[in-house]
Amino acid sequence: MSKLGERFAAFRIKRYNRAVSDQSWNFFGGRVFLFILVIGSVVTSWTYFVFSIAKWNKGFAFESDKYTELLLALMLACYFGLRKALARIATAPTGALDERDLELRNDAFRMAYLVIRRVGLGFVLISSAILGINGVFYGNFVTRPSYFDAYRDVSLVKWLSDSLVDLMDSGRGIWILLSVLITLTYCAYSFPLVILGWRQAIGQKMRISGAPEYGTFAEWSAAMRKVTMNFVILMASVAVTPLLLVLLGFLANALQQSAQYDTFSLEVYVTQFVFGALALWCILVYFWSWLSMLRARHLYRSAQASHLKAARRSNLIMMISTPLVLVGSFVMQDLARFALTNENYQAFMAFSSLVYLMLLLAVAGPSISMVAAAVARRMKPVEEVEHATSEV
Amino acid sequence: MGRKTREQEGLVGNRLEAFRTAANLTRAELAEMVGVNYQTIGYIERFEYSPSLALAFKLADALGTTVDELFFFEGGKP
Numbered sequence: 001m002s003k004l005g006e007r008f009a010a011f012r013i014k015r016y017n018r019a020v021s022d023q024s025w026n027f028f029g030g031r032v033f034l035f036i037l038v039i040g041s042v043v044t045s046w047t048y049f050v051f052s053i054a055k056w057n058k059g060f061a062f063e064s065d066k067y068t069e070l071l072l073a074l075m076l077a078c079y080f081g082l083r084k085a086l087a088r089i090a091t092a093p094t095g096a097l098d099e100r101d102l103e104l105r106n107d108a109f110r111m112a113y114l115v116i117r118r119v120g121l122g123f124v125l126i127s128s129a130i131l132g133i134n135g136v137f138y139g140n141f142v143t144r145p146s147y148f149d150a151y152r153d154v155s156l157v158k159w160l161s162d163s164l165v166d167l168m169d170s171g172r173g174i175w176i177l178l179s180v181l182i183t184l185t186y187c188a189y190s191f192p193l194v195i196l197g198w199r200q201a202i203g204q205k206m207r208i209s210g211a212p213e214y215g216t217f218a219e220w221s222a223a224m225r226k227v228t229m230n231f232v233i234l235m236a237s238v239a240v241t242p243l244l245l246v247l248l249g250f251l252a253n254a255l256q257q258s259a260q261y262d263t264f265s266l267e268v269y270v271t272q273f274v275f276g277a278l279a280l281w282c283i284l285v286y287f288w289s290w291l292s293m294l295r296a297r298h299l300y301r302s303a304q305a306s307h308l309k310a311a312r313r314s315n316l317i318m319m320i321s322t323p324l325v326l327v328g329s330f331v332m333q334d335l336a337r338f339a340l341t342n343e344n345y346q347a348f349m350a351f352s353s354l355v356y357l358m359l360l361l362a363v364a365g366p367s368i369s370m371v372a373a374a375v376a377r378r379m380k381p382v383e384e385v386e387h388a389t390s391e392v
Numbered sequence: 393m394g395r396k397t398r399e400q401e402g403l404v405g406n407r408l409e410a411f412r413t414a415a416n417l418t419r420a421e422l423a424e425m426v427g428v429n430y431q432t433i434g435y436i437e438r439f440e441y442s443p444s445l446a447l448a449f450k451l452a453d454a455l456g457t458t459v460d461e462l463f464f465f466e467g468g469k470p
Contacts, residue, residue: 099432099444
């Protein structure tokens with residue numbers, strides 16, 4: 001192996017060791033989460049593919065393209081979740097695995113390859129044949145009726161060229177090809193993980209990950225610090241992102257103005273882009289903050305944190321109450337709207353106030369939990385404190 | 393026809409847990425000595441995984457015994 005290759009291998013092993021040592025993500029390795037990720041991965045990828053076909057054929061789900069972005073996002077979330085859950089085996093460099101881990105991984109990859117090779121190829125051939133015939137039918141007799149000619153010479157060459165034109169022409173054909181490629185690529189990457197995850201979830205061959213283990217409270221505290229710091233950085237990004245986006249917006253406007261475009265529509269567009277991007281980032285960070293609470297909950301299961309009952313309870317309360325309060329705020333919003341249509345202004349005011357209060361609580365929930373975690377990680381167990389005092 | 397079950401293949405048993413306990417070693421410590429994951433030791437002790445010949449020798453060496461003392465074979469059909 002060349003020096004560059006050796007360095008790359010060492011870098012991979014170092015990165016792997018760092019990823020595996022972060023036990024705060026191990027909650028993904030639990031039975032329930034693995035079931036959700038495995039089922040989610042399979043269901044979303046199939047739904048994505050079926051919706052793509054349905055859209056192309058103008059079939060039962062003509063409006064299904066509305067969901068493609070959401071499905072793609074869910075597919076990726078399941079894939080990265082599985083990678084994280086099975087990081088110890090699935091994404092490890094070969095040098096970091098022992099013989100049993102290698103056997104498990106190779107077995108999963110071998111089985112996935114066999115399944116994808118047979119089912120995938122058969123599926124692509126059959127669906128291509130059906131879609132090809134349908135495409136020519138739609139292209140020649142439905143979407144272009146004016147070209148219909150009863151005496152037309154439908155030779156094989158003409159049939160093939162029409163199919164190709166139809167695929168390229170409408171954009172729909174290319175879309176289905178792209179969907180097939182996306183689904184196959186996704187399956188190639190995710191299916192071995194799905195097999196490994198399934199085996200772990202049903203308790204076959206692999207052990208479900210248990211409570212995190214730390215030698216000392218200081219080690220546990222350092223792990224919790226990672227979680228809280230990650231949360232603080234994300235929250236800071238929410239505070240800084242608007243400034244950056246506004247600056248970018250001004251810059252984009254300035255550049256476009258000099259290029260003699262319609263500045264008014266551009267300003268509207270850039271402003272919408274700025275606020276759209278900001279809103280999206282805030283939503284992502286908010287959902288990530290739920291992950292932070294889950295990571296903290298997993299760390300609280302450690303024996304080193306057994307004395308932090310209050311912090312553990314507060315985290316659990318926030319984990320349960322935050323989604324409930326969020327859903328409650330939507331219900332209150334509907335009730336407020338209902339009160340307004342019935343001209344009951346007092347009720348409208350009361351429900352509207354509750355909406356804001358609940359939204360505030362839902363947003364503040366993860367922060368409260370993280371503040372509690374930041375305090376808790378400084379609270380040493382009594383034995384350690386006594387030991388330190390007696391040494392002094 | 394299909395893959396043979398563990399019973400058909402014959403079971404490789406071992407006295408790993410007894411030797412490890414006698415040597416006053418934890419699973420993690422023994423795993424560290426032979427260069428495998430601690431879970432792998434658990435699987436071998438529960439007879440759920442048959443180690444490779446190389447690992448069998450490493451384990452015997454780490455526990456100060458021989459492979460035929462540590463491992464035994466039950467019920468395999470010729």
